[in-house]
Amino acid sequence: MAETHKPPEDFTLRMRRYDPESGDAPYWDEHTVKLEPHRSVLEGILQAKARFDGSIAIRCSCRAAICGSCGVRINGEPGLACHTHLDHASQATADGVIEIEPMGNMPVIKDLIVDMDVHWSKIQRVTPWLINKEPVPEREYIVARESMVDITQSMACIQCGACVSDCLSMEVDPDFIGPAALAKAYRFVGDPRDDQAQERLVDLAQDPAGIYDCTHCFKCVEACPKGVNPMGQIMRLRRRAGSDYHINDDNNGYRHEHAFVDNIKRNGLLHEADLLPDSYGGKFHPRAVPELLSSLPAITKAVARGKVTPRKALLHEHKADKHVRAYFDTIDAREERFELNLYISGYDEDSQSNDADAATPISAGDDGTPSAPGSSSQGVASEGTGSDTVEG
Ligand code: SF4
Ligand code: SF4
Ligand code: FES
Secondary structure, X not given: OOOOOOOOEEEEEEEEEOOHHHOOOOEEEEEEEEEOOOOXXXXXXXXXXXXXXXXXXXXXXXXXXXXOOOEEEEOOEEEEHHHOEHHHHHHOOOOOOEEEEOOOOOOEEEOOEEOOHHHHHHHHHOOOOOOEOOOOOOOOOOOOHHHHHHHHHHHOOOOOOHHHHOOHHHHHOOOOOOHHHHHHHHXXXXXXXXXXXXXXXXXXXXXXXXXXXXXXOOHHHHHOOOOOOHHHHHHHHHHHHHHHOOOOOOOOHHHHHHHHHHHHHHXXXXXXXXXXXXXXXXXXXXXHHHHHHHOHHHHHHHHHOOOOOHHHHHHOOOOOOHHHHHHHXXXXXXXXXXXXXXXXXXXXXXXXXXXXXXXXXXXXXXXXXXXOOOOHHHOEEOOOOOOEEEEO
């Protein structure tokens, strides 16, 4: 049945205006536009520009969530103006007014336009092209379908910068390579035609602003309008670096991850007091001493507030129950790790026998871990956010 559209309604847009060249401070500017509710916030901005103030600056091109140029913050959240309905944006606020600001972590050029050079320089940083293996085949590379499925999610990026806008690590450390560029890095690390996977991983692990500079805040996962799951791609880079190439980096990322896993294995729940010293090889390891000394102010505060006691920190018993240990034993006993790409779903037209699998993109095995559905992975990319790993 054909969709019936509602008649035009009034929507009030409150836009952040700023022209650095004017010397004036940023200010809020309000306009009311009249459009059908399913129209986009971008269309609202363009109507305000056409009818009320031609000086409103916004960057856009495709108007179809493809070119990535209309990234802004809408009601405080990063996203694409052309991919956000006016009615949804309006309903999300208490007073119905849609608030539009430029993206964060990048300097404002004018109004809603930011300088994307910050983003592009980080993309350049990860060598965003294939360094092919030699010899180059006479006709074409033949690669396993699973390998390409694995990198499809990172290939969906449209370089809009929404993830960069709200990356908390980048806010603290502007040098952090960041979610979009690291997702791009996985696109080549995971490509079996690339000859430099190990070199790329050593570089990204050893860089203090590299893969171990991400704090798992999930903000980039929520922000991405194309389901790229940048944090998931960073975790894949870490798994490749740590588990496949055993890159023991100078940033302590590799040792910290292993200390974390061992900590859970021994205690069932994370025992924070052990984590830092274990990451440096144990409480009495020479590497741990300077770290513990530099953490003394935080430790003193925690003791003063009763969050930790010296007895608890030093003499607690390790008490992971047998179920937790059983999980680790099951995982450790497996010979191969599968990277499951839940971004991909659909039907394999080549094989009727796979139809049943394809209808269920992911399923739980007898042991409770997800199992990949036959060759459904060849199907159509959908805008999911998931990608996951199981040891299998
Ligand atoms: S998960 Fe990592 S990369 Fe993503 S926004 Fe948070 S800190 Fe940045
Ligand atoms: S990963 Fe997503 S949010 Fe980040 S630049 Fe690419 S499409 Fe935009
Ligand atoms: S205008 Fe192209 S993504 Fe919005």
